Amino acid sequence: MYVYEGFGGLYRSRLGPRLLHETERRRRTAAAVELPASATKLCLAVQWNALLRRRCRAGQWAETLALFRRMAAGGGGRRRRSPEPDRFTLSIVLKACGELCNLREGRSLHGYLLRRPQEELRRDLFVGAALVEMYSRCGEMGGAAAVFNAYPSPDVALWTAVISGYQKKSMAEEAVSFFSLVLREKKHLNPNPRTLVSLIAAVTQIGAPLAGKSAHCYSLRRAFLSDLPLSNSVLNMYSKLGNADYVVRFFAAMAGKDVISWSCVLGFYARHGRTAAALELYQRMTAAGFRPNSVTVIGALQACAAAAELPEGRKLHGEILRRGLELQAAVATALIDMYMKCSCSGEAELVFSGMPTRDVVTWSAMVGGYSQSGLPDMAMEVFRRMMMEGTKPDAVAMAKLLSSCSQSGLLRQALCLHGFLLRRGFHRRRFVVAALIDLYSKCGAVELAVGVFTAMREKDAVVWSAMIAGFGINGLPGDALRLFREMIRSSAAVPGGATFASLLSACSHSGLLREGKEIFEEMEVIHGVAPAGEHVAAMVDLLGRAGELPEALKLIAAARQSHFSHAWAALLAAACRIDGGAAAEVGELAARKLSELGADDMAGPYLPLLQVFAANGRWEQVGMVRKTVEDRLLRKIPGRSSIEVAGGIHWFAAGDQNHQEIERTQLILRGLGAAMKEGGGSVFDDAASFHCVD
């Protein structure tokens, strides 16, 4: 007797499946149907399994479990006779429990299994793997390891399942130690390519390149690298642990490559700013006949975004539309990000509005995009819309919003946001705290920034650097240097490039020449941070402000060529602040060097040069520079200042001669100050939060 799902329900037939008519077969694959009680009493476990498997394959996990409950209850018929679940039943139902994160039902199945009299079922490694998978998916890794340990002779698949479970639950250290423990204790077990894939994924997560290399060597010795997923894992490991040489060599040596291998290297280039190499690889890949998928185009879009390569980005957009990849939220988000980074907010908005569904990542890309475009009000508006439409912000969205608000420098807004993130528990995330410290610092509320900094228990280099920078931008270089010393003395955080950039900038703005020189030397010699363009520029600025132009020139001569544009621009700016013929000559030299480097596409550097020539009465040169600016239609982005008064924001252009407006504002401020004194207003009501942009 056979039981089939068919049109209108379930029916019995004495015919075997081969004799069923084709249309009947089609009906069987139709939507799942409710099981009629009368029909089920005759079912055997095999037949139940077929029904369970069908629901399982359709991803109908809840229905799978419901069906199993009916099976356990004897199908609900009069002669309640429940068939004995076999290894297939158990593994299907355990999978459903895992997918639904239903630990209770999974555990009860495990208990049921242990109570079964059949020894072979309890020793069945197939069921064991399903149990491990169920516990892993439910995040109950103790249970998964216990299943492994309970087996008298576990196999490599069971071992791999536990390692993979740990790794997928971001317990990479545990994955590696479980691998080592079993390798030591169970001599009969040898890792297979799958085991190594999970191990290498864990090693990559931890960021342990030595362990990664050793797994690579082991795979070589066992001749496992013909396994494409394994060699892709090794490639990914090298690409994440940042060794460009290994990535290129390993990729070149790979006998077989697939779209994953190509996408992995493409992503590596994009993440490391090697945008031309990334786009060239994309061309090579398509020329070699590989079809780019969503991951590939995301990598290529990231490269375009990093290089602000709008024409390439637009071409990719066309390709994405042709392949129908824009429906994937990840692809559309990468497109939005690319357009935003290429200063095309209009096109980003078009992509955004065409998306069928948006998640918090998409919204954050819009918030971040408007922030980068210098439109903090738009960023706030998008954030509000996101909240209105019921998408909850995550830590990244908060960090982006905070960083956007730091452009407006509105203390009241900062206080509101601080309250909001305290209520939602984001204050525990270090990168959010760093953004908050930065925000308070830019609002001029350095004491509030210090409060946030002090309250953070485990500070990383970013948090420390944010506070150091906060002191610097508030004209407190002594505090910045003191905090840096404290960071070195009392914390395990390692100062990075940005830490030193903040310190040098703090020294430069306050003219602390000796301290700046010490920091610059200490940076490379003691802390092993090679000076980047911004460090050289800050140092040139510091020397230039102190009038030590020859020393600044020496520093540039010793710098790497890639740092030249930063350095000459800094020297030009510095030279313009000094009177005298020597300064004018150095300024002229710097402008010429910038022109040779092709780094003079904005009018910015030319304007101070005009001042230098004018101050020295070199009118002929003034005329020449002016002509260059006019001929090349160069523009300078005008600076603006804002002042917050009683909730409203007043804007001024830099160098605004409209004294009446300024005086009026000052009057309002004075009036407000007096009113607040009378009313005993708190600092949080302070209307005089002042900020300069540019």
Add this chain to the structure above:
DNA sequence: TTAGGGTTAG
């Protein structure tokens, strides 16, 4: 079993 969207400090 392998790759993948928006992260923070100047």
